[in-house]
Amino acid sequence: MAKDIDEGALGQALLGLNRGRFDRRAFLTSAMAAGASFAVANALGLAAGPAWAKSTRSVPAPRDADYIVIGAGSAGATAAGQLALRTGASVLVLEGGISDDAEDINNPSQWPQALASAFTKGYATTPQRHANDRVIPYPRGEGLGGCSSVNCMIYGRGSPLDYDDWAYNGALGWDWKSVLPDYKALEDWQGGASDYRGAGGPLHVTQPNPTRGHEGARAFMEGAKSLGYAENPDFNAAAIEGPAWVNMTVYAGRRQNSDVAFLRPALEKGAKLTVLTEAPVLKLVIEKGRCVGVQYLHAGQVTTVRARKEVILSAGAVMTPKILTLSGIGDAATLRRLGIPVVADLPGVGQNLMDHVLGAGVNFEAKRPLPPTNYNHSEVYMWWKSSPDQPAPDINALYVSLPFATKELNLQQTNGYAILSGVMRPKSRGAVTITSADPRAVPLIDPNWLQVEQDVIALRAATNLARDIGNTDAYRDIRKAELLPTQAVASNPAQYREFLKNSVSTYFHPVGTAKMGTDAMAVVDPRLKVYGVEGLRVADASVMPTITTCNTNAPSILIGWRAAKFIANA
Template sequence: MNQNAEFDYLVIGAGAAGCVVASRLSEDSDVSVCLLEAGGPDTHPLVHMPAGVAAMVPTSINNWQFQTVPQSGLNGRIGYQPRGKTLGGSSSINAMAYHRGHPLDFDRWAELGNPGWRYDEVLPLFKRAEHNEYFKDPLHGQDGPLNVRFHSSPNPFGETFVEAGIEAGYPACPDQNGATMEGFGRVQVMQKDGQRCSAAKAYLTPNRHRPNLTVETHAHATRILFDGKRAVGVEFMQNGVTRTLYARHELILSSGAFNSPHLLMLSGVGPKDQLLAFDIPVVHELPGVGQNLVDHIDYVHSYRVKSRQLIGLSLAGVWDMTKAAIRYWRKRSGPLTTNFAEACAFVKTAPELAQADIELALTIAMFADHGRTLYRGHGLSVHACLLHPKSIGQLTLASADPRVPPLIDPAFLTHRDDISTLIKGYRVIEKLMATPAFKAFNPQSVIDAPMNTDAEIEQVLRNRSDTLYHPVGTCKMGNDAMAVVDARLKVHGLEGLRVVDASIMPTIIGCSTTAATVMIGEQAAGFIRQDRETTLARDRHETHHPA
């Protein structure tokens, strides 16, 4: 590709939304699209093997490995923030859970002044993206590129978890993307033929042959270029060389809840005082850039269980995994097709709540500290995740150097209601582990700290909780003073620039965010296509009816 090449559309970031936008726009052979990704191609075998999540999340493999600033709500600990750095973004390194979100999550966006985002309006976009192998009903799609299914080789402890939930008095929920989310059920995953179905695998891989779609990897965007208030290009580093590309129509910023606001600020768009503090010329003052950071805080409690059906560290376990690896490479089946989190539940901690406020998840191994701390033996873990945190943080600049990560402050557990609800979530874990379904396996907690009173539980939660990898909101959609984009995802006060990723969520949804981020990409592609058709129609009219 020539230096200073020009395309109709530049998409910065090949994550869950960027892959969708680039693929959908390039369906029109009359437009040219270039997709830039800071990471490399998604060729690492751990990307495609579902169990590879356990090796990528704690390491530098395809991973930005961000960290938070010290968190007062976590007793001063620094949190870990893994994010995908490869084609597919975090959809290439995550646990592949497919959850759309509760209808109220999206209705809430519309109520905040964002027309077009109600649940009944975005449901067709979810369906357009989805091919569900199991559910063929009006709530699911069959013709989309994103393959959704239950595990092909399910671990039996997933059923134990569901059975325990029923014994504890909670409902079963066979389809957590159906008419209701509440209850215990097996997790639907983004997999196909025993392998991960990331956004890249679904949207890019089948379409890389298109002559109008260019994909550049190892391309770290360092600055958006402006002509006045119009975004016209991007500067990026690739293999040690600074390069520049230009967009005839639009730049689409899809770099995620951390990198999108970071790039905006590096480019002179953001809170004025912060930009001036780092001698960055102000292109456009936009105080909401980097603000409204919300993330799901998650507590994990592990238990030893003497069962080789659970993945663990033992001589027998090594032999089991050796056999599992042979089976996976030969047949794409068996234990290595697991995402580890094979069953989950959405529960209310109070019956009067309109929707679940806690998600429980079973993982079929003992994990701590994102898999960076391992336990000997075999066992399982149960997570309690706070779905609608009231703690709101921010992302700010650490330097004007694009190679220096931003300062990430999710402000975890700084709102008193959040720790109170998470304590209730832990009490549900206790309730589950006391059921006959689990007692039959004699689970033994690996936590030796006392957890009897709420005060004791609170200290353990603050000492051990961390992100569930769902940061959102740092370029929020809306029309208030702190909004960054409008309801069509155009950056307020600028031209030729949209933000399309999880950063635009004005409030966090009550589940994993990948499916909704894919939906946002579908929505944005529709907006961009509509605007192009409007412009073409206007140009044709002016050609035939000159002033």
């Protein structure tokens, strides 16, 4: 993919923003000059960094472990910490990226800066056929905590129907009634325990204080209410619909990534846990149909480590299908074409890619400079239905306290704010495709956004909702003018459709590329075991059969949590 950003320029811009030198105009001008995108990096590049865990640069290679977990992201760190605590067995974590020991990761207000740091790898999509052939930046957090170290910290489980749908389609035991106790057990919700919420678990979850909320966020809430939508006090309780102050993985002013919540506490409790950073896995070692170890780079040298019991693959929805394919697990015809011996013919590997569609377009000019956020720039969300006959919400609108639009919409205004729109139950399916047996090759990422017309309809409904809220009287003290799409464009069907296509971007939520189920395209069974290979499970966002209606960090953590539980209880 072409490099289309001046990474340094964006980094500098974000740095200035987050160090309190809040000159919005200077920041936005330089961020836009940088291309509002992210650089493409070598997937196996080794970056230096201090680590509480052990970098392969400084420790000898371990020979074996009971369990090996590949990837210390949302799911992997959760699975590893829980597995070590629950079983007392030795657990080795091989994380390809670097330490999360950095202020721009741990300080929630600095999260945009983490996106421009060495921690984040800047992939990109293939040209999106149904979105004007645009190539869209696709960053992934690669290091301890994975994407939970660079994400926007929104914590949302999704709709109960999401999980019932999983179970109904083959992921037995993943229905809402079955997963709710685990969701409650893993969290420490600031509001305390209830029928829906948990207290005392390892993951702290909090909510912004509305009185300290951004004035534009408060206007969003008032504007939505003035249109007749009742405020939802907690979208992780009885229902997700309605405008709500978000839930965040933030505690005492610090980010609660999966390392902080699950890995470090396990180590502090004396678990037999070894965590290696800068340890990118090349492939699985499979002998006579059983996964017995892992081949990875230790201080840059190809090294093999043996697993006495099981290997848990948690490299995320982009890299998990790549590692499976390189290990001979995937579509047999594709494997033969790549010259990789077939271990298990699983045509679903890399297929079924789903991601929420982010409509990054609706923008307003402000009457005056707006203050910085006390939280994460994104304090209020609203889930709603694209049409009244939808059984549950399928669209989203959210306020961000900065102008935010895709490159193609060419937004020039620097003093303003955006209300983003989202398609949360997309019907389109894409793929992650591995094109080479060389482990350094970057996979092709094709979310195939707007492939299905229903997704265009839903995006239009979500964008209408965002415009309706943004044009309410609640914003009268802030709003100077609607910059994008404008009433003129919105009332012209052809121009509006073009605007919507140019507004398509990512929520950064790829899932589904090694889906759980029982049909021919399933890669893992409901206990997360890979079909046709012993001693191997996948535990990360790639096993989701369909995407959840909310953001995908919470369900990824749930998957890691349940993987450990399944293994410990086996």
